[in-house]
Amino acid sequence: MSSLERTEASTSSGFNIDFKALGPFLALVGLFVLGTVINDAFLSGGNLSNIFTRAAFIGIIAVGATFVITAGGIDLSVGSMAAFISGAMIVVMNTLVETLGAGVETVLIGILVSVLLGIAAGAVNGLVSTKGKIEAFIVTLGTMGIYRSLVTYMADGGTLSLDFGVRGVYRPVYYGDVLGIPVPVLVFFAVAVVGYVLLNMTPFGRKCFAIGSNEQVARYSAIHVDRVKTLTYVIQGLCVSVATIIYVPRLGSASSSTGVLWELEAIAAVIIGGTMLKGGYGRIWGTVVGAIMLTTIGNILNLTDAISNYLNGAVQGLIIIVAVFLQRGDWRRKKSK
Amino acid sequence: MTDAAVHAVNPDPDARVRLSGRQICKSFGPAQVLFDVSIDLRAGEVHALLGENGAGKSTLVKILSGYHQPTSGDLTLDQAPVTFEDSEVAENHGVILIHQELNLAEQLTVEENIFLGREIKRGWFLDKAAMRLESKKLLDQLQCDVDPRARIKDLAVSDRQMVEIAKALSKNADILILDEPTAVLTGREVDILFDQIKRLREQGVAILYISHKLDEIKAIADRVTVLRDGHLITTEPVAEVEKDDMARLMVGRDIKQMFPDREPVEAHDVAMSVRDVSVEGQVRDASFDLRRGEVLGFAGIVGAGRTALMEAIIGLRDRTSGDIARNGKIVPINSLQDAKKCGIAYLTKDRKGSGLLLNMDMRPNLTLLALEKFGTFIIDRKAEEAALAKAIEAFDIRAADPKTKVGDFSGGNQQKLLLAKVMETDPEVVIIDEPTRGIDIGTKSQIYHFIGDLTKRGKSVILLSSEMPEMLGLSDRIAVMAAGRITGILEGNDRNEHEIMRHATGISGKQGVSVHE
Ligand SMILES: Nc1ncnc2c1ncn2[C@@H]1O[C@H](COP(=O)(O)OP(=O)(O)O)[C@@H](O)[C@H]1O
Numbered sequence: 111m112s113s114l115e116r117t118e119a120s121t122s123s124g125f126n127i128d129f130k131a132l133g134p135f136l137a138l139v140g141l142f143v144l145g146t147v148i149n150d151a152f153l154s155g156g157n158l159s160n161i162f163t164r165a166a167f168i169g170i171i172a173v174g175a176t177f178v179i180t181a182g183g184i185d186l187s188v189g190s191m192a193a194f195i196s197g198a199m200i201v202v203m204n205t206l207v208e209t210l211g212a213g214v215e216t217v218l219i220g221i222l223v224s225v226l227l228g229i230a231a232g233a234v235n236g237l238v239s240t241k242g243k244i245e246a247f248i249v250t251l252g253t254m255g256i257y258r259s260l261v262t263y264m265a266d267g268g269t270l271s272l273d274f275g276v277r278g279v280y281r282p283v284y285y286g287d288v289l290g291i292p293v294p295v296l297v298f299f300a301v302a303v304v305g306y307v308l309l310n311m312t313p314f315g316r317k318c319f320a321i322g323s324n325e326q327v328a329r330y331s332a333i334h335v336d337r338v339k340t341l342t343y344v345i346q347g348l349c350v351s352v353a354t355i356i357y358v359p360r361l362g363s364a365s366s367s368t369g370v371l372w373e374l375e376a377i378a379a380v381i382i383g384g385t386m387l388k389g390g391y392g393r394i395w396g397t398v399v400g401a402i403m404l405t406t407i408g409n410i411l412n413l414t415d416a417i418s419n420y421l422n423g424a425v426q427g428l429i430i431i432v433a434v435f436l437q438r439g440d441w442r443r444k445k446s447k
Numbered sequence: 448m449t450d451a452a453v454h455a456v457n458p459d460p461d462a463r464v465r466l467s468g469r470q471i472c473k474s475f476g477p478a479q480v481l482f483d484v485s486i487d488l489r490a491g492e493v494h495a496l497l498g499e500n501g502a503g504k505s506t507l508v509k510i511l512s513g514y515h516q517p518t519s520g521d522l523t524l525d526q527a528p529v530t531f532e533d534s535e536v537a538e539n540h541g542v543i544l545i546h547q548e549l550n551l552a553e554q555l556t557v558e559e560n561i562f563l564g565r566e567i568k569r570g571w572f573l574d575k576a577a578m579r580l581e582s583k584k585l586l587d588q589l590q591c592d593v594d595p596r597a598r599i600k601d602l603a604v605s606d607r608q609m610v611e612i613a614k615a616l617s618k619n620a621d622i623l624i625l626d627e628p629t630a631v632l633t634g635r636e637v638d639i640l641f642d643q644i645k646r647l648r649e650q651g652v653a654i655l656y657i658s659h660k661l662d663e664i665k666a667i668a669d670r671v672t673v674l675r676d677g678h679l680i681t682t683e684p685v686a687e688v689e690k691d692d693m694a695r696l697m698v699g700r701d702i703k704q705m706f707p708d709r710e711p712v713e714a715h716d717v718a719m720s721v722r723d724v725s726v727e728g729q730v731r732d733a734s735f736d737l738r739r740g741e742v743l744g745f746a747g748i749v750g751a752g753r754t755a756l757m758e759a760i761i762g763l764r765d766r767t768s769g770d771i772a773r774n775g776k777i778v779p780i781n782s783l784q785d786a787k788k789c790g791i792a793y794l795t796k797d798r799k800g801s802g803l804l805l806n807m808d809m810r811p812n813l814t815l816l817a818l819e820k821f822g823t824f825i826i827d828r829k830a831e832e833a834a835l836a837k838a839i840e841a842f843d844i845r846a847a848d849p850k851t852k853v854g855d856f857s858g859g860n861q862q863k864l865l866l867a868k869v870m871e872t873d874p875e876v877v878i879i880d881e882p883t884r885g886i887d888i889g890t891k892s893q894i895y896h897f898i899g900d901l902t903k904r905g906k907s908v909i910l911l912s913s914e915m916p917e918m919l920g921l922s923d924r925i926a927v928m929a930a931g932r933i934t935g936i937l938e939g940n941d942r943n944e945h946e947i948m949r950h951a952t953g954i955s956g957k958q959g960v961s962v963h964e
Pocket residue numbers: 118121122475480498499500501502503504505506507847851855856857858
């Protein structure tokens with residue numbers, strides 16, 4: 111009952127709502143304090159840039175996932191999709207080396223292929239679930255298997271490696287920086303800003319909220335529900351594509367184990383950030399913070415001996431559950447018990 | 448005999464008081480909704496709680512049954528102070544509330560719902576046979592012939608209400624509170640419910656019955672408490688107050704004119720014409736003209752095809768044949784988007800299920816249907832805020848705090864917001880399905896006048912309603928449907944209940960069926 115009382119207060123006083131929006135930020139600050147206490151090296155420029163660069167992958171994908179989840183959907187295929195797109199990029203670029211040589215054109219065409227595949231893969235998820243009227247969970251569980259096995263097939267069960275010459279040209283996309291800020295972090299920031307504007311300030315974003323909170327109401331409000339939902343999957347595909355574009359130069363290879371469990375990390379980042387898993391409410395900045403939090407936890411575990419690094423997954427899992435538990439009081443309304 | 452019955456025979460009315468609230472105040476954040484309200488429920492008595500939408504009736508009874516805690520004031524049970532930490536504690540004391548919004552698990556069956564959390568067991572296993580038998584008995588008592596194995600989601604709303612009541616009966620309620628139970632019931636079902644209430648009263652149960660329907664209160668209640676804007680106005684024996692007085696006490700002013708004045712419209716000025724529209728299995732060759740500035744009522748019994756016809760007109764349902772013309776030109780309407788473009792708007796009767804986003808506040812709700820008006824690429828917040836301020840003013844939407852989720856609004860305010868939302872698209876033709884379902888008379892009258900104002904501004908209205916006074920009071924003409932056909936369009940002196948019934952039942956041959964949908 112005490113949670114019910116809290117709900118009532120939050121509906122009418124701005125204070126609680128603000129606190130709720132700030133929750134993930136406060137938690138992140140807490141983690142940073144903890145990291146600093148544990149090890150001085152935590153706040154060093156190198157370590158911080160390491161955290162943000164790693165957070166960029168999951169973060170970019172999670173921005174896309176925020177759209178899908180806000181509109182009441184779910185995409186389990188993003189990890190496999192990332193692996194598949196990486197594989198396809200490498201194959202295409204390696205093939206082009208023979209005709210175009212290992213130049214910028216080759217990389218640009220590789221990027222173009224990645225974008226097109228991202229859009230296509232997202233569109234498949236969206237169209238099959240909306241037009242085929244199949245639960246997104248099922249559809250993306252299916253495509254998760256399909257994309258994963260496609261990359262295994264392309265790699266013939268092994269590893270696809272990017273041509274050495276192309277690697278040299280492509281390298282700055284991951285390792286480069288502008289004014290000391292790593293390129294992936296800049297891209298992450300840009301994706302987040304665009305995502306924020308799209309979700310919070312445009313009619314499209316408003317429609318995502320509406321569909322996620324009540325599809326029937328959205329339909330009666332003359333919203334093209336299927337179209338909007340499909341678009342959220344396309345945005346998700348695009349985000350996966352952007353993430354792979356900066357991921358490929360990092361390792362220069364792709365295999366069947368690329369991107370494993372990324373979908374879970376992406377969804378976790380979204381949920382920690384305060385977006386509701388059942389849809390109707392999404393928050394891009396929360397997602398960004400969620401992604402950074404997940405990476406920070408891993409980083410702190412690396413810096414301390416108190417907890418084994420192998421328990422990273424357990425700590426992350428715990429944080430997710432606690433985050434959702436803390437948010438629940440504000441959203442489970444009117445239901446006693 | 449039960450506890451309740453023992454209480455009921457005590458001749459001293461004060462001694463029969465079971466549950467009472469003293470000086471109850473309640474605030475939600477900064478908004479106070481109850482002010483020093485006191486009420487007592489006696490064994491063997493039906494106590495009616497009367498008030499307009501938003502008067503605080505639901506809030507008061509939620510406090511009496513442990514769903515809310517009072518901000519100040521206290522409760523006594525059998526003259527001893529008591530605190531209900533939550534609804535479970537209250538139920539353990541025999542206090543049971545049937546909510547205004549039904550609270551059933553849609554995916555579960557009737558019997559599973561009735562015994563939810565109190566399953567009958569044999570050893571470690573559920574005793575399904577016993578639960579089924581018991582459910583059947585309870586439903587039979589209510590003369591409700593739904594199958595205990597049916598899933599709630601497949602039931603009509605009125606049957607769901609009966610299941611709620613069966614569930615409360617099965618909990619052996621000593622003190623039973625019903626929050627507007629008849630809002631979704633048909634006439635016959637209301638009679639059955641009243642029989643049950645009388646039976647429980649004889650058994651000594653203390654009953655609190657919430658309604659804003661004066662007839663019902665006259666018919667069933669012994670005492671009545673009137674609540675207005677969160678204040679207790681009076682508590683009196685029902686026999687001593689006239690209906691008019693009750694209405695006045697409830698609304699706080701005289702309702703001079705329930706319906707707007709109608710002005711004659713030009714018969715040749717047709718805003719929309721519908722020709723030979725058919726819908727597979729539901730509507731056959733429906734044709735009618737909607738004149739500019741008129742209210743055209745649509746009457747008919749359940750299954751007459753009114754809703755199907757309207758859904759076909761606005762593109763929510765496939766037509767097998769027929770055309771729709773606006774201002775003399777045939778328009779292709781195959782989706783709600785098309786209808787919107789042609790200036791036709793639809794106000795759903797299901798304001799919670801398909802009308803409003805209950806988890807959001809007013810602003811996004813108001814602009815959702817007309818979103819493109821507020822910006823192609825970026826939504827203009829300022830324009831939205833301005834539109835909201837205008838709508839609040841124009842439709843007299845009363846929310847203490849504009850940030851309140853519309854799910855917490857009273858039905859009347861929700862309906863006004865829904866009307867405002869639809870009018871944002873500036874439609875020429877407005878189809879309104881059940882404009883005042885579950886709404887009190889003061890707000891009803893307001894909504895009728897809003898509709899009247901629309902027609903004065905040259906809009907044309909189609910009205911679907913199951914309430915005869917509303918149909919007769921608002922409509923210029925009344926089209927009657929039976930078995931998928933329009934059997935007549937009544938004008939002038941033919942516009943009366945008798946003619947409507949004759950046309951509504953003529954074809955199907957069902958006599959004396961009341962007009963409900
Ligand atoms: N959980 C809540 N949070 C904020 N305001 C509420 C809540 N529940 C009800 N209210 C407000 O309290 C007032 C009384 O509502 P309610 O008790 O539902 O009235 P009634 O049942 O008489 O129609 C309304 O103004 C309503 O908006």
